[in-house]
Amino acid sequence: MTSPIYIIGSSNTDMVVKSGRLPAPGETILGGTFFMNAGGKGANQAVAAARLGGNVSLIANLGDDLFGRQAHTQFHKEGINTDFITFDTAHPSGVALITVDAQGENCIAVAPGANGNLTPDLLRTFFNFIASPAIVLVQLEIPITTVEFIIEQCSALSIPIIVNPAPANKILDDVWKHVFVITPNETEAELLTGIRIVDDDSARKAAQAFHQKGIKNVVITLGKRGAYWSDNMSDGFVAAPSVSVVDTTAAGDCFSGALAVALAEKKSLAQAVKFASVSASISVTRMGAQASLPSRKEVDTILHLNP
Numbered sequence: 305m306t307s308p309i310y311i312i313g314s315s316n317t318d319m320v321v322k323s324g325r326l327p328a329p330g331e332t333i334l335g336g337t338f339f340m341n342a343g344g345k346g347a348n349q350a351v352a353a354a355r356l357g358g359n360v361s362l363i364a365n366l367g368d369d370l371f372g373r374q375a376h377t378q379f380h381k382e383g384i385n386t387d388f389i390t391f392d393t394a395h396p397s398g399v400a401l402i403t404v405d406a407q408g409e410n411c412i413a414v415a416p417g418a419n420g421n422l423t424p425d426l427l428r429t430f431f432n433f434i435a436s437p438a439i440v441l442v443q444l445e446i447p448i449t450t451v452e453f454i455i456e457q458c459s460a461l462s463i464p465i466i467v468n469p470a471p472a473n474k475i476l477d478d479v480w481k482h483v484f485v486i487t488p489n490e491t492e493a494e495l496l497t498g499i500r501i502v503d504d505d506s507a508r509k510a511a512q513a514f515h516q517k518g519i520k521n522v523v524i525t526l527g528k529r530g531a532y533w534s535d536n537m538s539d540g541f542v543a544a545p546s547v548s549v550v551d552t553t554a555a556g557d558c559f560s561g562a563l564a565v566a567l568a569e570k571k572s573l574a575q576a577v578k579f580a581s582v583s584a585s586i587s588v589t590r591m592g593a594q595a596s597l598p599s600r601k602e603v604d605t606i607l608h609l610n611p
């Protein structure tokens with residue numbers, strides 16, 4: 305049986321300029337194209353998981369404004385359960401300003417708005433409702449004290465939690481031992497372990513540092529090189545399919561959402577990482593955050609050709 309997936313996190317509207325290169329501090333560059341897209345790490349992960357066939361609920365705090373209502377309508381269209389979404393009359397919806405260069409690399413500044421007001425108090429009804437079997441997925445675009453509360457609640461309820469530590473931030477050392485899977489990229493892994501990932505050996509060392517904190521499973525995304533996984537007894541590297549990159553925005557979100565779907569379907573960690581790598585590799589071939597996220601059919605087609 306597939307477990308329901310509960311994704312707790314942010315929702316933003318992304319204002320994106322695609323340009324030849326990223327501007328330097330103090331510099332204005334001309335010539336880019338503008339897009340306005342649905343984004344936010346939590347919402348992106350929820351949409352990714354829903355498109356890949358997950359039974360998904362999003363728990364988020366939206367501004368009581370046009371952007372918030374547009375996002376809410378879109379979640380319904382994606383088949384996401386919105387019963388635990390709240391509307392905040394005191395804070396606007398989150399907005400992200402994104403520049404994407406010709407190689408698909410980005411730089412992002414986020415005004416969190418209502419996301420920054422997703423407090424433990426707003427989650428109490430949800431934690432009275434949720435029961436095993438379930439999987440929770442959370443990122444760090446909401447207050448860190450809320451993330452720590454979520455991890456502790458999941459531990460008390462014996463619900464496995466996946467933590468995508470993005471954007472990079474520190475969490476209280478005490479709570480790591482309750483984390484079922486962590487999904488950092490190389491930068492986030494370095495911030496949290498102090499180990500710079502430059503090759504296979506340093507990826508293994510960073511994973512061991514996470515295991516020493518008590519985290520059961522570690523999946524480090526390595527950009528176009530793919531991903532490394534370790535469950536502390538076995539480990540492996542999964543190569544990413546070679547693709548033509550247009551925009552890397554939300555690739556990490558796609559990866560974590562897909563990983564949650566695969567684990568909810570009881571796939572092994574190695575199989576789940578492969579499923580997530582293929583999903584993320586499709587997302588980077590298209591512009592935008594939620595706009596770029598693949599369907600299950602697209603992912604299954606590639607997996608069928610490259611088992």
Ligand code: RIB
Pocket residue numbers: 314316317318342343344345348399400412414445553554555556557593
């Ligand atoms: O991970 C990509 C996301 O980061 C964007 O959609 C933007 O909203 C920021 O949250």
